[in-house]
Amino acid sequence: MTATRRQMLCLVGATAVLPAPVVHASPDSARQALQSILGNARPQTGRVTIELPPLVENGNSVVVQVSVSSPMTAQDHVKAIHLVAEGNPLPSIMTAYFYPENGRATFTSRIRLAESQRVWAIAQMSDGSYWQGHADTLVTLSACTEER
Amino acid sequence: MAQARTLITVPAQAKRGELVLVRALIQHPMENGFRHDENGRRIARDMIQSFRCSFNGKEVFRADLQGGIAANPLMQFTLLAQESGTLEFLWEGDNNFRAQAKAQLLVT
Amino acid sequence: MLVAHALWAQAEIPLDQRQSGSVLLSPSNLALQNDPGLHPASLWLLEGEALWKTPPSNNAPSCASCHGDAQTSMRDVATRYPRPRGAQLQNLEGQINQCRVQRQHQPAWPWESAPLLSVTSWVAHQAKGKAIDDFASPHLKADLAAGRDLFFQRMGQINLSCAQCHDQRWGQKLAGVVIPQAHPTGYPLYRLEWQGVGSLQRRLRNCMNAVRAEPYALGSLELTRLELYLMWRARGMPLEAPALRP
Numbered sequence: 001m002t003a004t005r006r007q008m009l010c011l012v013g014a015t016a017v018l019p020a021p022v023v024h025a026s027p028d029s030a031r032q033a034l035q036s037i038l039g040n041a042r043p044q045t046g047r048v049t050i051e052l053p054p055l056v057e058n059g060n061s062v063v064v065q066v067s068v069s070s071p072m073t074a075q076d077h078v079k080a081i082h083l084v085a086e087g088n089p090l091p092s093i094m095t096a097y098f099y100p101e102n103g104r105a106t107f108t109s110r111i112r113l114a115e116s117q118r119v120w121a122i123a124q125m126s127d128g129s130y131w132q133g134h135a136d137t138l139v140t141l142s143a144c145t146e147e148r
Numbered sequence: 149m150a151q152a153r154t155l156i157t158v159p160a161q162a163k164r165g166e167l168v169l170v171r172a173l174i175q176h177p178m179e180n181g182f183r184h185d186e187n188g189r190r191i192a193r194d195m196i197q198s199f200r201c202s203f204n205g206k207e208v209f210r211a212d213l214q215g216g217i218a219a220n221p222l223m224q225f226t227l228l229a230q231e232s233g234t235l236e237f238l239w240e241g242d243n244n245f246r247a248q249a250k251a252q253l254l255v256t
Numbered sequence: 257m258l259v260a261h262a263l264w265a266q267a268e269i270p271l272d273q274r275q276s277g278s279v280l281l282s283p284s285n286l287a288l289q290n291d292p293g294l295h296p297a298s299l300w301l302l303e304g305e306a307l308w309k310t311p312p313s314n315n316a317p318s319c320a321s322c323h324g325d326a327q328t329s330m331r332d333v334a335t336r337y338p339r340p341r342g343a344q345l346q347n348l349e350g351q352i353n354q355c356r357v358q359r360q361h362q363p364a365w366p367w368e369s370a371p372l373l374s375v376t377s378w379v380a381h382q383a384k385g386k387a388i389d390d391f392a393s394p395h396l397k398a399d400l401a402a403g404r405d406l407f408f409q410r411m412g413q414i415n416l417s418c419a420q421c422h423d424q425r426w427g428q429k430l431a432g433v434v435i436p437q438a439h440p441t442g443y444p445l446y447r448l449e450w451q452g453v454g455s456l457q458r459r460l461r462n463c464m465n466a467v468r469a470e471p472y473a474l475g476s477l478e479l480t481r482l483e484l485y486l487m488w489r490a491r492g493m494p495l496e497a498p499a500l501r502p
Contacts, residue, residue, distance in 0.1 A: 060218060060219070061218040061219070062218070085216055088215070088216050089182060089215075090180075090214065090215035090216060092214040092215060092216075093213075093214060093215060093216040093217065094211055094212060094213045094214060094216075094217060095211065095212045095214070096209070096210070096211045096225070097209070097210040097211070097212075098209065098225075099207070099208050099209070100228075101203065101206075101208045101227060101228055101230070102208065102209065102225060102226050102227060102228065103167045103226050103227065103228030104167060104226045106225065106226060107209075107211075107223065107224060107225045108222070108223075108224035108225075109211075109217065109218075109221065109222055109223055109224070110217070110218035110221065110222050111216050111217055111218055112178075112180070112216045112217065112218050113216070
């Protein structure tokens with residue numbers, strides 16, 4: 001990534017949302033990521049809550065929390081939650097696998113976001129159904145970034 | 149070589165039926181292979197690929213990490229306190245990376 | 257010197273208006289900073305604690321052999337650095353390396369190396385909450401004056417001084433981000449931009465790059481004097497190492 005350009009933008013007072021570095025996601029790669037999770041299944045919207053800060057100071061570390069409402073019994077539980085970041089060069093972020101022992105289908109982690117974008121959480125249930133939720137966030141960049 | 153530093157946060161004890169918060173933090177650069185050094189050369193990919201937690205020998209949480217996870221990654225999840233025992237954590241990744249940690253949970 | 261101090265004071269942020277960069281953190285990042293179970297710098301503290309207690313070789317003492325429990329012996333040490341040690345003005349990293357060479361007979365750790373940052377974080381952390389020294393000693397006069405001059409000196413192709421942004425325009429925005437007052441209260445700290453822990457001098461080099469100036473070398477007298485001035489400028493403010501910043 002060209003540090004020079006970022007620094008110049010920093011000092012001439014560019015807008016808060018700086019252009020992303022060299023690598024961009026294509027709409028295709030995000031679609032492919034979702035396709036490989038869902039196959040032919042059609043996800044329903046609901047039951048899935050994904051929380052991101054609305055404004056992010058640095059895309060290197062963004063706290064994400066996902067919860068899915070489910071009784072988490074042996075008969076009825078969340079098997080997996082997939083995270084997909086539409087705007088990242090590799091949209092597939094992670095998959096978390098759950099068991100009734102978790103008591104609740106929820107996890108928190110820290111992800112990297114290349115640019116302002118929508119992040120999807122897709123839950124796979126024990127009955128084979130899929131549910132989805134999403135959150136949007138604006139990614140800015142600290143001023144005076146680094147060049148060693 | 150010493151293994152990567154880890155930090156597990158879990159309450160020392162819990163009441164039966166309580167929901168327990170488990171946090172696992174590990175020191176790792178999570179180099180995604182997209183960064184360049186000051187000479188314009190790509191910095192090689194070096195990522196943790198999987199995280200597993202088992203309780204008394206049975207898997208209770210697993211995460212497959214494909215990309216876009218921040219450096220020094222955090223995993224936080226819950227566990228229903230049903231019996232006392234040992235939590236075991238395992239991280240594996242590129243370049244034969246492997247790290248383990250343990251924590252005890254007392255359930256009253 | 258009293259006159260010079262008075263003149264500097266006029267240019268300074270009024271003492272009661274000073275605030276740490278922590279006030280600018282988002283709620284999400286503030287939660288990270290305040291919870292040791294979430295703060296990534298905790299991993300460096302664990303490393304620092306281990307290095308403190310472990311002899312570097314069979315014949316060499318550990319830090320703990322001389323200094324005992326860090327919580328007691330280092331309880332306010334970080335508030336008083338940089339200071340002259342022998343002929344040289346040393347910051348905390350330099351002091352740790354000086355001990356390592358002279359007392360432990362080991363090669364100095366490179367600047368910004370993981371073990372040096374870990375031990376520095378561990379030592380600085382013991383003084384968390386303690387007030388930064390007022391650096392009033394006559395032995396510091398010359399270095400403090402030199403550090404002050406650097407702070408007020410225009411630098412680089414962009415031709416800006418530290419003071420122009422951080423004394424005169426703190427709270428205003430640069431490229432959409434609020435300009436902090438730039439106090440060193442949280443160092444060493446975990447910077448999201450670095451994805452790791454780094455020192456104040458590393459951060460100062462970033463600033464110099466930003467104004468397109470050739471940065472001084474890590475461990476240079478210039479950076480150490482600037483560090484001294486920044487600590488004096490933050491006198492009385494509580495240390496909060498290791499902090500978290502974007």
